Amino acid sequence: xxxxxxxxxxxxxxxxxxFILLFVVGLSYLAIYIYKYKPVEExxxxxxxxxxxxxxxxxxxxxxxxFQDKLEDAFxxxxxxxxxxxxxxKKTDQNIASFLRGAGNQAVQLNPVADSGLYQVGTTNYxxxxxxxxxxxxxxxYLQKAEDINKLQEDYPDINIYVYYPTQVHETAFFDDExxxxxxxxxxxxxxxxxxxxxxxxxLELSSIEDYERYFYxxxxxxxxxxxxxxxxxxxxxxxxGQEEVLKPNEIVTSNDELLWQGTMGSRTGYILDKEPFYYxxxxxxxxxxxxxxxxxxxxxxxxxxxxxxxxxxxxYYYDILGDNNHYNEHFVTSYPEKESLLIIGDSYAxxxxxxxxxxxxxxxxxQPINYRWRINGGKYFDIDKFVAEHDIDNILFMYTAENYxxxxxxxxxxxxxxxK
Amino acid sequence: MLFNSFAFLLCFLTISIVxxxxxxxxxxxxxxxxxxxxxxxxxxxxxxxxxxxxxxxxAFLMAVIIYNTEKTIKTIAYIFSLVTVIGALxxxxxxxxxxxxxxxxxxxNIAGLPLGISFYTFNIISYLTDVYKNETKADMNPxxxxxxxxxxxxxxxxxxxxxxxxxxxxxxRKYNLLDIANGLRRFIIGLGKKVLIANNLAIISDYVFRDxxxxxxxxxxxxxxxxSYSLQLFFDFAGYSDMAIGLANIFGFKSAENFNYPxxxxxxxxxxxxxxxxxxxxxxxxxYIPMGGNRVGKLRWLxxxxxxxxxxxxxHGAAYNYIIWGLYYCLILIVExxxxxxxxxxxxxxxxxxxxxxxxxxxxxxxxxxxxxxFVFIKTMFSGLPIITIEFxxxxxxxxxxxYLLAAVVLxxxxxxxxxxxxxxxxxTGIVVDAVLVLILITCVIFLINSSYTxxxxxxx
Numbered sequence: 001x002x003x004x005x006x007x008x009x010x011x012x013x014x015x016x017x018x019f020i021l022l023f024v025v026g027l028s029y030l031a032i033y034i035y036k037y038k039p040v041e042e043x044x045x046x047x048x049x050x051x052x053x054x055x056x057x058x059x060x061x062x063x064x065x066x067f068q069d070k071l072e073d074a075f076x077x078x079x080x081x082x083x084x085x086x087x088x089x090k091k092t093d094q095n096i097a098s099f100l101r102g103a104g105n106q107a108v109q110l111n112p113v114a115d116s117g118l119y120q121v122g123t124t125n126y127x128x129x130x131x132x133x134x135x136x137x138x139x140x141x142y143l144q145k146a147e148d149i150n151k152l153q154e155d156y157p158d159i160n161i162y163v164y165y166p167t168q169v170h171e172t173a174f175f176d177d178e179x180x181x182x183x184x185x186x187x188x189x190x191x192x193x194x195x196x197x198x199x200x201x202x203x204l205e206l207s208s209i210e211d212y213e214r215y216f217y218x219x220x221x222x223x224x225x226x227x228x229x230x231x232x233x234x235x236x237x238x239x240x241x242g243q244e245e246v247l248k249p250n251e252i253v254t255s256n257d258e259l260l261w262q263g264t265m266g267s268r269t270g271y272i273l274d275k276e277p278f279y280y281x282x283x284x285x286x287x288x289x290x291x292x293x294x295x296x297x298x299x300x301x302x303x304x305x306x307x308x309x310x311x312x313x314x315x316x317y318y319y320d321i322l323g324d325n326n327h328y329n330e331h332f333v334t335s336y337p338e339k340e341s342l343l344i345i346g347d348s349y350a351x352x353x354x355x356x357x358x359x360x361x362x363x364x365x366x367x368q369p370i371n372y373r374w375r376i377n378g379g380k381y382f383d384i385d386k387f388v389a390e391h392d393i394d395n396i397l398f399m400y401t402a403e404n405y406x407x408x409x410x411x412x413x414x415x416x417x418x419x420x421k
Numbered sequence: 422m423l424f425n426s427f428a429f430l431l432c433f434l435t436i437s438i439v440x441x442x443x444x445x446x447x448x449x450x451x452x453x454x455x456x457x458x459x460x461x462x463x464x465x466x467x468x469x470x471x472x473x474x475x476x477x478x479x480a481f482l483m484a485v486i487i488y489n490t491e492k493t494i495k496t497i498a499y500i501f502s503l504v505t506v507i508g509a510l511x512x513x514x515x516x517x518x519x520x521x522x523x524x525x526x527x528x529x530n531i532a533g534l535p536l537g538i539s540f541y542t543f544n545i546i547s548y549l550t551d552v553y554k555n556e557t558k559a560d561m562n563p564x565x566x567x568x569x570x571x572x573x574x575x576x577x578x579x580x581x582x583x584x585x586x587x588x589x590x591x592x593x594r595k596y597n598l599l600d601i602a603n604g605l606r607r608f609i610i611g612l613g614k615k616v617l618i619a620n621n622l623a624i625i626s627d628y629v630f631r632d633x634x635x636x637x638x639x640x641x642x643x644x645x646x647x648x649s650y651s652l653q654l655f656f657d658f659a660g661y662s663d664m665a666i667g668l669a670n671i672f673g674f675k676s677a678e679n680f681n682y683p684x685x686x687x688x689x690x691x692x693x694x695x696x697x698x699x700x701x702x703x704x705x706x707x708x709y710i711p712m713g714g715n716r717v718g719k720l721r722w723l724x725x726x727x728x729x730x731x732x733x734x735x736x737h738g739a740a741y742n743y744i745i746w747g748l749y750y751c752l753i754l755i756v757e758x759x760x761x762x763x764x765x766x767x768x769x770x771x772x773x774x775x776x777x778x779x780x781x782x783x784x785x786x787x788x789x790x791x792x793x794x795x796f797v798f799i800k801t802m803f804s805g806l807p808i809i810t811i812e813f814x815x816x817x818x819x820x821x822x823x824x825y826l827l828a829a830v831v832l833x834x835x836x837x838x839x840x841x842x843x844x845x846x847x848x849x850t851g852i853v854v855d856a857v858l859v860l861i862l863i864t865c866v867i868f869l870i871n872s873s874y875t876x877x878x879x880x881x882x
Contacts, residue, residue: 015855020601028435065465076872093821
């Protein structure tokens with residue numbers, strides 16, 4: 001018995017020693033490997049930010065705490081298998097939530113996706129933003145926006161002004177459930193907006209969840225090939241009232257199974273769900289040129305680079321496929337100088353339909369006011385009066401998605417800032 | 422520097438351990454400990470170290486004076502030293518609060534709150550009081566006093582230590598490989614409590630207490646929030662104490678326990694014997710008993726309790742809710758001591774329910790940001806049965822965190838410790854324990870990495 005106790009004690013010592021060595025050597029090795037040998041990753045395309053690296057630490061000081069902050073951030077950002085760890089954590093969270101909710105979920109139920117602030121539609125691969133909440137400020141901003149547009153039409157009676165509203169799924173009533181108190185106020189805001197508008201307007205009609213699934217990417221908030229083509233048809237109808245022949249697609253092309261994609265929602269959830277193929281239409285289009293920010297001619301966006309993009313497995317953002325997001329205005333010079341011009345004031349939803357609209361206008365100017373405020377010239381606002389005075393504009397099309405109407409921090413950038421008007 | 426940071430885990434801790442055990446002599450080891458403790462303290466703001474160093478040297482000098490003088494001078498020196506260190510605490514921690522109370526219109530521009538000031542001030546007071554009462558000698562080595570106050574495992578959040586106990590270990594401590602290994606194991610357990618349990622429960626309680634509008638409160642969500650906060654607080658603090666004690670063990674030091682399963686308490690009196698034990702005993706030994714404790718008239722006894730609990734509340738923070746929280750416990754303890762304890766002794770199970778309900782309500786008072794929120798929150802908690810339906814669960818954005826809540830409930834009982842001790846004492850099952858601990862450490866790392874993932878909020882384009 002005594003002997004057994006002694007043996008146990010010796011073995012416990014050995015076990016303890018191994019544990020201590022494992023801890024100290026393991027953590028030391030990990031620290032040295034991350035610091036010295038792991039290839040430095042400088043940019044996270046997914047997070048759209050520069051990662052902290054140990055190289056930056058050389059310029060820091062212990063006394064202003066920059067060394068401490070950067071060291072911690074560098075370890076986090078440069079940690080081995082960082083994205084895999086994030087994905088594992090987020091996927092586990094989601095699996096736990098799915099398990100607790102039970103299988104056999106109704107298709108239209110919204111399930112919060114862990115800590116992302118997003119929702120999974122039932123157990124499908126579709127991830128969406130949270131339903132639009134009731135907010136007095138939102139209401140005021142929609143009405144103000146309608147008033148701004150009406151005023152613009154009054155001031156420029158020779159210009160035809162149109163509004164097209166790309167409806168998104170989180171502003172529909174598909175998920176409303178009175179008993180549970182679940183409601184999207186999107187329909188109410190659109191109705192208010194529509195009633196207040198005095199110019200011709202229309203929107204992407206989503207009459208069922210199937211429409212949404214047909215028109216949108218599974219894990220991106222943008223419309224897909226079918227949605228953007230429907231948007232093109234709606235806009236053509238809005239502007240030309242059936243008097244102009246519309247383009248018809250030649251074929252649907254799809255990326256192969258190895259070249260799949262996920263968008264913004266995918267990155268926000270940590271890419272926990274399956275990717276989808278990237279589909280697009282091909283059209284017979286006449287040439288056009290694109291000038292960015294009034295100066296630079298840039299390559300024409302087309303779908304030829306989709307494979308390249310997908311194989312490079314970049315950030316997973318829509319703008320990587322359909323054009324750089326940094327411009328504040330683009331000028332499309334088309335092959336139809338005899339036609340009228342069009343100014344589009346909107347957001348990235350326009351990117352997919354610009355090439356198609358180029359077949360119906362002489363010049364298309366695409367302005368993203370959000371970029372004036374956020375990216376250009378330290379908060380300079382878009383001046384529509386100046387723009388109209390400097391360009392020969394026949395038609396103006398407003399086409400923003402919901403968020404850009406009601407979010408306070410960007411609302412100012414969409415207010416027309418027409419002093420004295 | 423936080424124990425649950427990569428800088429600590431990957432650099433500071435490993436370098437400290439290696440440096441400490443490479444130095445052969447005790448004095449050298451103490452010097453290493455002092456050096457790493459200074460770096461640890463300076464990590465957040467190097468300027469703040471001056472305040473603690475000045476206070477440490479002041480305590481060292483005053484202790485020498487108190488120890489070497491008699492009667493009046495001794496008492497004057499003792500009172501002067503107490504006034505000075507308490508004055509520093511009031512200045513740094515409470516000046517703004519007191520000026521707000523008297524509505525003076527004055528404002529104070531204080532450079533920064535020295536880290537752990539509440540803890541090291543109480544350590545200084547206990548040292549000076551023990552010297553004054555001749556319960557310990559004044560240390561003639563200032564480095565021992567500085568190390569006592571700055572010792573990095575305990576400096577930020579305790580447990581509070583008695584000088585006599587620590588000094589004994591500065592000069593005479595033994596190293597045992599099993600203690601070191603068990604220290605590491607305890608550190609990992611504490612890290613797990615903090616990172617895996619407390620941080621996740623904080624998401625639930627923050628949502629309920631901070632984000633949810635009061636008009637959306639329901640009995641179920643309020644109970645869920647209150648229970649989550651109660652467990653978050655316990656696992657946060659107990660986890661930190663585990664890490665601190667584990668770290669001390671790694672360097673050959675021992676420490677008294679700070680928590681003893683407080684949520685299984687059979688009364689509130691019992692709860693305060695189990696929760697933040699080092700603080701409770703400090704108040705007992707240095708405030709309550711010197712004031713006469715319960716060996717005085719009833720009115721004086723009530724006054725003694727009032728003072729102790731008002732100070733306990735105030736110690737936790739410079740705000741009204743902490744004082745009210747302290748007085749809430751004062752009231753319950755008075756009722757218990759007057760008659761309720763006798764009744765509770767026979768009321769098995771009911772006494773545990775009684776205790777946990779009052780404790781949870783206490784944490785609601787502690788965590789709410791306004792009197793209105795306290796009132797509405799508690800009223801809603803008791804407004805009806807907290808029925809948890811499938812619809813209720815489906816609507817929770819934090820549904821994925823409920824397993825952590827359930828784990829927290831189980832782990833707040835002695836069950837885990839019982840199983841852990843059984844398995845850890847056997848070599849074969851001990852290897853399984855070590856494997857699980859490595860897994861916990863890896864999981865903690867994954868959770869820490871996850872917090873750095875900030876995908877671009879691209880949806881307005």
